[in-house]
Amino acid sequence: MQALWNWKKMTVLGGLIIIALMPVFTRSPYIRHLFSVFFIWAIVVSNWNLIMGYAGIWSMANVAFLVIGCYSSALLSMHSGLPPAICILLSGLITMLIATLFIGLPSLRLRGIYIALLSMIFANMLPDILKIFRYSTGGSMGLPEVPPLYEGITTLQSYYINFAAFIVLLLLVYAIIHSRSGLAFMALRDAHEMATALGISEYREKLKVFALSSFSTGIAGGLYVHYTGIASPDLLYISTFLMAIAMMVVGGMGRFPGGVLGAALFVFGGEWLRMFGLVRLTIMGGLICIFILFFPGGIMELVERLDTRIIQWRSKGLAPPVVE
Amino acid sequence: MAKQPDRTDPILEVSDLDCFYGDLQVIRQVCFKVLDGDVVALFGPNGHGKSTLLKTIGGIHPTANGSVRFRGQDITQAPVEQRVEMGLVYIPEDKNLFLDMSVLENLCMGAFNKRARKHLATGLQFVFSLFPRLAERKSQSAMTLSGGEARMLAIGRGMMSRAALLMIDEPSIGLSPLLKKTVFEAIRQIHSNSEASILVVEQEVDYPLKLAKRIYLLSKGRIVLEKQAGEINKAQIEKAYF
Amino acid sequence: MSSYFVIDLVNTLLSGLLIGSLYAIMALGLTIIQGVVRIFNFAHGGMSILGGYLTFMFLSGAGFNLIVSMILSCLLMFVFGLILYRGAIVFLVKKPNWEIASVIFLLGLGILMENLILQVFGARVKEIPVFFEDAFEFGFVRINHHDVVLIVFVMVFVLGLNLFFSRTWLGRSIRAVAQDIQGARVVGVNANRTLGFAFGLASAVTGLAGILLASKYYLTPQVGWEWMFKGFIIVVFGGLGTITGAIFAGLVMGLVEALITFYGSQSWVWPAWFVIFLVILLVKPEGLFGRKSASY
Numbered sequence: 001m002q003a004l005w006n007w008k009k010m011t012v013l014g015g016l017i018i019i020a021l022m023p024v025f026t027r028s029p030y031i032r033h034l035f036s037v038f039f040i041w042a043i044v045v046s047n048w049n050l051i052m053g054y055a056g057i058w059s060m061a062n063v064a065f066l067v068i069g070c071y072s073s074a075l076l077s078m079h080s081g082l083p084p085a086i087c088i089l090l091s092g093l094i095t096m097l098i099a100t101l102f103i104g105l106p107s108l109r110l111r112g113i114y115i116a117l118l119s120m121i122f123a124n125m126l127p128d129i130l131k132i133f134r135y136s137t138g139g140s141m142g143l144p145e146v147p148p149l150y151e152g153i154t155t156l157q158s159y160y161i162n163f164a165a166f167i168v169l170l171l172l173v174y175a176i177i178h179s180r181s182g183l184a185f186m187a188l189r190d191a192h193e194m195a196t197a198l199g200i201s202e203y204r205e206k207l208k209v210f211a212l213s214s215f216s217t218g219i220a221g222g223l224y225v226h227y228t229g230i231a232s233p234d235l236l237y238i239s240t241f242l243m244a245i246a247m248m249v250v251g252g253m254g255r256f257p258g259g260v261l262g263a264a265l266f267v268f269g270g271e272w273l274r275m276f277g278l279v280r281l282t283i284m285g286g287l288i289c290i291f292i293l294f295f296p297g298g299i300m301e302l303v304e305r306l307d308t309r310i311i312q313w314r315s316k317g318l319a320p321p322v323v324e
Numbered sequence: 325m326a327k328q329p330d331r332t333d334p335i336l337e338v339s340d341l342d343c344f345y346g347d348l349q350v351i352r353q354v355c356f357k358v359l360d361g362d363v364v365a366l367f368g369p370n371g372h373g374k375s376t377l378l379k380t381i382g383g384i385h386p387t388a389n390g391s392v393r394f395r396g397q398d399i400t401q402a403p404v405e406q407r408v409e410m411g412l413v414y415i416p417e418d419k420n421l422f423l424d425m426s427v428l429e430n431l432c433m434g435a436f437n438k439r440a441r442k443h444l445a446t447g448l449q450f451v452f453s454l455f456p457r458l459a460e461r462k463s464q465s466a467m468t469l470s471g472g473e474a475r476m477l478a479i480g481r482g483m484m485s486r487a488a489l490l491m492i493d494e495p496s497i498g499l500s501p502l503l504k505k506t507v508f509e510a511i512r513q514i515h516s517n518s519e520a521s522i523l524v525v526e527q528e529v530d531y532p533l534k535l536a537k538r539i540y541l542l543s544k545g546r547i548v549l550e551k552q553a554g555e556i557n558k559a560q561i562e563k564a565y566f
Numbered sequence: 567m568s569s570y571f572v573i574d575l576v577n578t579l580l581s582g583l584l585i586g587s588l589y590a591i592m593a594l595g596l597t598i599i600q601g602v603v604r605i606f607n608f609a610h611g612g613m614s615i616l617g618g619y620l621t622f623m624f625l626s627g628a629g630f631n632l633i634v635s636m637i638l639s640c641l642l643m644f645v646f647g648l649i650l651y652r653g654a655i656v657f658l659v660k661k662p663n664w665e666i667a668s669v670i671f672l673l674g675l676g677i678l679m680e681n682l683i684l685q686v687f688g689a690r691v692k693e694i695p696v697f698f699e700d701a702f703e704f705g706f707v708r709i710n711h712h713d714v715v716l717i718v719f720v721m722v723f724v725l726g727l728n729l730f731f732s733r734t735w736l737g738r739s740i741r742a743v744a745q746d747i748q749g750a751r752v753v754g755v756n757a758n759r760t761l762g763f764a765f766g767l768a769s770a771v772t773g774l775a776g777i778l779l780a781s782k783y784y785l786t787p788q789v790g791w792e793w794m795f796k797g798f799i800i801v802v803f804g805g806l807g808t809i810t811g812a813i814f815a816g817l818v819m820g821l822v823e824a825l826i827t828f829y830g831s832q833s834w835v836w837p838a839w840f841v842i843f844l845v846i847l848l849v850k851p852e853g854l855f856g857r858k859s860a861s862y
Contacts, residue, residue: 036724058666106847113606113665117798121843124795125836240789242677249670282681288674289677292667293657384751408754420749422742433742436735437754485753 012257019163023156032159038267039166040066043220046173046259047213053254054177054185055209058112059103061119063241064126065214067233069095069221071130071137074146074231084149088222093216096211104210108203123241127233142232150156150242158227165223169216170260172239176212177256181205214305239281243270246284249291252300261299325479330425334393335360335489335521336381336412341390343373343380344544349552350376352545354390356490358538363515365532365553374525377542378491382414383407395488402531409437417477417497419548427458430466430477434484443486450517451480454510472503479507483514490514491500491523496531504531529558534545543566578828579821584713587720588779592793593800593812594727595772601744602764603659608672609650610772610797611790612679617643617773618780619683622692632695636777640770647673647769651762676790685786689693692785694777716778724813727771731809735813740764745808799843805856814854 023032048062073091079083102122107115130137137143149161176182184205187195196202225231234240245267251262270280295301334357343351350373358364368374379385381392383404391400394412402410422430431451435444452459455476461469469477475495482490494505495511508531515522515535526532532537533539541549541564549556549564592614601606607613616641624635652673658668700820731737743760751757779793800819804811822842827836846853 057654058669075748102844106844110589110851113669114802114851116666116669117606117795117802118840118847121795121799121836121840124792125840128833132831132837163595238788239677242673245673246668249674279681279685282678282685285674285677285679285681289654289671289678292674293654296661296663296667382752385747403756404751405754408752414752416748416752418748420746420752422745422749423739424745427737429738433738433750433753436742438740441735454845481753 004053007310008303016167022234023159029155033154034267034271036159036162037101038263039162040220040224041149041244041247041263041267042166042260043140044217045244045251045263046256047220049214049251049253049256049259050173050213050286051177051210053258054182055206056112057104057206058116058186059107059108059119059210060116060241060245061099061103061123062214062217063235063244064119064123065095065099065217066221066224066234067126068098070225070231071143071221072218073222074143074225075136076159077142077226079143079144083228084147084222088219088226090221091222092215095221096215099214099218100207100211104207104214107210108206125238127236130233138231140233142230142234144230144281146225146229146231148229149223156242160229162223165219169219172212172216173259174256181208185209228287242281242288243284246288248298249288250298252298252303253296254299255300255304258298265299333360333396335395335442336523339391339393341377341380341392342388343376343378343496344388345480349388350545351380354542354545354547356540356547356550358521358523359466361519361521362537363511363524365533365536365539366523366525366530366542367527367532367539367561367565368525371528372542374542375493377528378414378468378493378523378525379416381426382412382491384414393536400424408487409439411486413482413485413487413489415478415482415493415495417493419474421466421469421474421477424465426463426465427467427469427477428462430481430497431484433457435486436479437485440484444484447484447486451483454483454513455480457507458462461528472499475499475503476510479510486518489518489521489523491525493523493525494527494529496526504528506517508532508535529561533558574828578824580709580713582821582824583817584717584782584820585824586817587717588775588816589780589796589800589820590813590816591720591771591778591815592775593725593797593804594724595768595775595800595808596797596801597804597809597812598740598764598768598771598805601803602761603655605672606667606801607657607669607768607772608669608794609675610672611681611792611794612676612683613643613646613769613772613790614776614779614793615683615785615787616646616679616787617776617791618694619687619692620773621777621780622694622785624686625694636774639777640774643739643773644766644770646773647766648762650769651765655761655765656758673788676794680787680790689787691741692780694785695782700788712782716782720778723774724809729811736763738766796839799839802851802853803845803846805853808853808855811853811855 019035044062044066048059051059051062055207069091070220072094073084073087076082076087076090080087082090103115103119106118110118127140131139149158152248184195184200187200188202188205247266249262250257250265251260252258265286291298293301297304336358338357339355341351341354342349355378366374366377376385380387382504383399383402383406386422387400391398393399394407394410397410398408399407399412422433425433432444432447435441435447441446457473458480460475461473466474466477479495482492492511495507499507511522511524512535514520524536525530536553537554539549539551539556540547541561543565549561572767596610598698620639620642621635621708624630624638625632630638636855644783654671658664658671661667730743739755739760740763741749742755743757743764747757750760753773774795776790783789796819800815804813804815808840817841819842823836825836826838
């Protein structure tokens with residue numbers, strides 16, 4: 001497994017170093033902004049991957065959770081006296097509560113496809129809820145003057161704060177996958193009766209993962225809203241939702257780096273594609289279709305296949321022929 | 325009056341058949357035939373491939389090697405619907421009834437193939453005469469039938485197809501002794517009233533032995549015994565089981 | 567009760583009936599596909615607007631009259647459904663994770679369709695002309711001719727579809743395949759061909775529903791998603807795979823929506839749909855007319 005460790009971990013390390021040093025190479029606020037957007041989406045999609053791929057809950061509402069996080073933190077910071085940093089943490093909790101109440105708990109009783117429908121309609125009705133309470137939420141116009149994380153924050157500082165959040169929250173996802181809960185899910189997936197006989201409670205594990213993921217997503221939302229200074233329902237458009245799905249499917253569902261990869265692809269690649277205008281969304285749709293038909297494991301699946309090839313190539317000629 | 329079929333021609337001829345479930349070989353080099361107009365019984369312990377054999381001949385399960393000839397034609401690669409149209413009909417052990425349809429609708433669906441559609445009315449008449457219980461429950465949903473009635477419906481539906489060869493998979497399994505008698509009596513009547521040949525797969529030995537002209541025994545996916553019905557008795561068959 | 571209240575109520579109920587019957591026919595295409603392959607058609611939105619845009623194209627582009635345009639559009643939608651089945655669905659149902667895979671594939675297809683239509687037709691609202699301009703008047707109650715024609719059309723269509731499924735060999739074979747595919751095979755039904763036809767039929771019905779809805783309201787590339795989500799709720803509410811259920815649920819939801827829109831506001835509509843959906847899923851997930859089965 002030497003080859004495995006070397007090139008994959010090197011890429012990750014290299015990537016992190018590049019990101020950390022990026023502001024040294026370019027002062028362009030546009031590029032820094034792009035990276036911040038990437039950080040946020042990487043967090044959202046990785047957590048979504050956790051819910052869908054590991055816990056097996058087909059929630060389609062994760063972008064909605066992001067937006068709930070945005071609005072909660074914005075409203076809290078604007079109306080209570082609390083500093084934005086605290087508001088972000090609280091918004092994580094609020095998102096977790098709402099998400100678990102409307103999607104998490106029902107998911108314990110319902111079949112996957114119904115959760116998908118329920119969550120989609122939940123996300124669909126959110127703009128209307130915002131409109132109903134338009135005096136507080138600004139309705140379809142949104143809230144334009146959300147205070148920043150602290151006064152006088154610079155783009156450089158924002159960049160590193162978002163980067164730090166990216167690392168921390170992704171480590172959290174990683175920790176969940178490799179924790180007892182992660183093992184529990186694999187056990188539940190592979191040998192359901194045995195796992196439950198051993199006392200693994202599917203309900204408890206699912207709820208735990210769902211709660212943590214929605215909490216992280218809410219935090220990402222809070223971070224995002226104080227970074228951009230605007231809370232807007234535009235994120236709830238179907239195009240954003242579909243982009244998030246594309247990120248997950250193309251990156252690789254059920255595989256940890258898939259979320260990050262997909263986010264990178266569509267945030268950076270999307271900018272490039274913006275040149276083509278509306279074709280962008282068509283290409284996204286096409287990519288989703290092609291990938292789900294032929295590469296259901298996304299790019300990560302291709303990476304894994306490449307990995308196996310490399311191992312085989314490396315060990316060719318080194319091992320003696322195996323006697324049957 | 326049923327036409328006297330030519331009793332030297334095989335209506336079904338299976339040669340060197342191999343079947344797999346994934347990597348597991350279930351049917352090994354099976355050769356047997358059914359002569360036109362005969363009743364043939366295939367016995368064997370559970371799990372030794374009886375159902376798989378019928379499913380393969382019926383076209384539901386793929387053939388790995390070997391051939392199946394029906395009325396002189398090679399149908400090894402033919403799809404199920406083509407086999408049914410030609411007159412080769414399989415009645416599964418699972419019954420596979422249309423649960424949201426009534427008894428009558430299920431029977432009508434049995435006559436789906438083009439040859440049988442013209443004889444819908446006479447077919448129904450025949451089935452109801454064999455299974456009066458079904459006539460009583462004509463408009464009831466198939467979901468409400470008891471196990472025995474469901475079995476009768478499955479056989480009745482198969483009969484509606486005006487098959488030349490009817491393959492019945494474990495017709496009496498799970499039935500009470502009285503129902504077993506009814507079912508085999510019905511099979512006997514099907515045989516005497518129509519030109520159909522019949523291939524019955526069963527665990528139960530008594531009734532099929534009385535009906536059949538020829539018997540085969542399938543053990544671990546191979547044919548281990550082939551006899552005319554008069555040449556063997558129940559005890560000998562059961563001994564060969566183990 | 568003031569007479570205004572009664573008039574308003576009657577008008578609201580009538581418009582609810584109209585919306586409801588349109589929703590019902592919208593749900594039919596979903597019901598058929600759900601019934602035969604147990605998949606929720608997430609490209610339904612795209613397919614409904616495709617029907618509408620095709621008709622628009624024939625009407626304004628080629629100058630055909632309304633009936634011809636509608637028939638041509640439905641025929642093209644039928645072919646579309648066939649191709650969709652043969653080209654993609656056949657492969658998707660064989661996969662081990664077929665449920666989520668087909669959801670995602672059809673979603674992607676929906677985006678694709680929406681955006682292709684956007685490219686070709688532009689984002690401006692399109693209109694399919696109202697069939698008739700006048701209205702009946704009974705006292706203070708006013709019913710458009712157009713609305714009446716729509717309701718009658720939908721009723722006749724649903725009746726026709728019911729007869730098709732219960733009296734014709736093809737219709738019965740579709741039901742057979744939906745209920746027990748192996749059973750259908752052993753009686754001689756060509757399952758693949760039948761499924762393809764069912765898809766084509768569902769696609770044509772969906773396109774037709776899109777045309778009708780577009781004629782009553784308007785047509786933009788985005789409006790399909792709303793119709794689709796409501797269609798899903800109706801299908802679950804009424805009971806998976808039952809046409810009667812879809813009709814009934816469609817009518818009920820239409821009435822509910824009309825009442826809420828009139829006595830509340832437009833913004834309460836979606837929250838109401840959500841709450842009703844949640845309640846149904848928790849209380850009777852198999853729907854009003856659905857069968858309780860192990861898969862719930």
